[in-house]
């Protein structure tokens with residue numbers, strides 16, 4: 001296996017490398033699957049140090065206090081837990097935020113679907129008599145259709161399970177510990193006011209605040225404390241307005257023209273309000289975002305979400321309809337009006353004249369168990385190439401009525417990353433998958449095949465034995481947990497597993513984690529509840545079509561061929577469960593023995609997941625089939641909505657390691673580019 005592309009810049013002296021440094025080594029590289037020998041050779045000093053670094057480096061330590069990311073189950077934590085084990089008052093099982101928000105806020109798709117697609121015949125100004133106009137507008141952008149189709153087909157390609165995996169923004173991120181995990185973004189600049197200097201980290205932080213505030217507001221409303229000044233139940237909009245007032249939004253004062261720092265092509269969002277708080281698209285409702293430059297109104301962004309008959313000609317060309325003129329049905333506005341060259345329309349025209357790029361965001365409707373939900377995806381920068389007037393027919397009280405509308409032709413600018421949906425389409429269309437090394441590295445051991453792809457070089461995936469579950473030494477006696485006696489779905493009122501979880505079920509009805517905890521007890525084989533119980537999630541295995549792929553600079557990595565909604569279970573970190581003493585790691589702080597998961601010789605797809613300072617996964621300890629806090633399962637969950645083909649990463653927590661001069665050591669980490 002190749003040497004790592006980064007190295008520890010200095011090796012601490014034996015004297016200075018105390019317990020902290022062991023954990024730091026561990027946390028830097030918990031899942032490394034490099035052979036021991038290569039690690040030993042990479043260590044410069046002290047045999048003892050080498051052994052420690054090597055052994056811990058190679059594995060995820062389950063019981064080390066220092067390995068904070070893994071939320072170790074150490075003695076202190078355990079004893080605390082025991083004290084806390086007296087059940088808290090049982091609270092009603094909450095639905096997911098999104099679900100409740102959907103019900104309460106009435107967020108439904110603005111996409112009214114009409115099937116006949118509009119034909120754009122001319123790019124020049126069209127001067128057609130109104131009565132000649134017969135074109136019927138399509139309200140569903142074709143791109144949206146092809147996009148969702150591409151994803152669906154990818155899903156069918158990989159026999160994607162139909163189990164719902166709806167995104168749950170706003171819930172799973174909110175426990176204190178998860179906050180800690182997520183806020184582990186690297187502070188490249190000043191840590192003043194806790195504001196990260198890295199633009200990507202700023203974006204993540206802003207979205208995180210949004211989610212936390214949504215949840216808090218929802219709680220307040222549920223307990224009858226709806227803010228007096230809140231007229232409707234649009235929690236997302238209310239939170240966006242609170243954040244604007246509290247100056248917690250990004251790029252609000254000076255709207256950004258061109259790329260928004262920290263936002264990448266393919267980023268996905270659930271709410272328009274999220275686009276607004278990030279400054280990706282400022283208006284909450286209007287399709288065209290504008291600002292003023294040199295005294296002229298220019299367009300900064302457009303949202304294509306079906307409100308107007310826009311048309312996607314191909315992956316680079318979009319015909320965008322101007323705004324206004326629609327009959328609203330309100331007094332004085334019952335008939336369609338000709339659009340005027342003002343507001344957003346004027347902005348787009350001026351952007352053409354001034355050659356100013358416009359951000360394009362696509363929104364499309366997806367359905368989950370019959371419920372409508374929107375997904376927005378940033379598609380990149382476009383240039384306005386042309387505009388013209390065109391008649392459009394509206395149906396008013398059953399009668400066709402026509403008015404002129406503006407059409408703007410936008411072309412995607414060159415030099416931007418290819419959109420993921422296009423890549424997916426290409427993958428799906430091609431008979432032979434480019435760079436395919438293995439169709440299923442799990443050799444049928446996982447429900448969904450795990451392909452291996454290398455389009456970078458000729459390297460093959462390293463030799464290891466694929467195991468879907470962690471194996472433990474033969475002498476190790478697993479103790480079965482006491483199961484609940486529920487006959488149907490577990491409920492907070494009656495289930496003894498819920499009591500173990502301190503009165504709360506950590507998952508929502510869609511199988512997304514809503515509460516990160518030091519340890520989650522799922523119902524297990526000893527429980528009376530059915531396999532469909534909401535408290536059985538990560539034990540059901542991988543649900544997404546994962547793929548191992550060769551990255552440019554981080555060796556092999558893992559990605560999904562489908563979007564992963566925030567909070568979804570992704571995979572377990574599997575390997576050989578070894579007592580830490582076997583690994584040359586001494587117990588500390590009264591811990592007699594704990595287990596580490598060694599994925600070097602045997603493991604699953606989890607062994608290929610790389611680290612990032614801005615991860616999109618987090619690790620959660622889970623117990624269900626045995627009752628030993630020293631060796632919980634390490635389960636990865638999505639910390640955010642993850643677009644297809646985006647590399648999956650988690651944070652190998654880097655504790656503070658100091659050199660002999662007491663200076664904190666810094667290690668290079670490559671992320672951002674695959």
Ligand SMILES: C[S@@+](CC[C@H](N)C(=O)[O-])C[C@H]1O[C@@H](n2cnc3c(N)ncnc32)[C@H](O)[C@@H]1O
Nearest residue numbers: 004031032554555556607608609610611669670
């Ligand atoms: C758990 S393995 C991940 C799979 C690994 N990339 C491979 O090719 O097998 C951890 C190793 O990947 C590499 N790695 C992981 N994240 C990295 C990052 N952000 N930058 C550079 N190297 C990284 C390091 O060599 C590390 O020891």
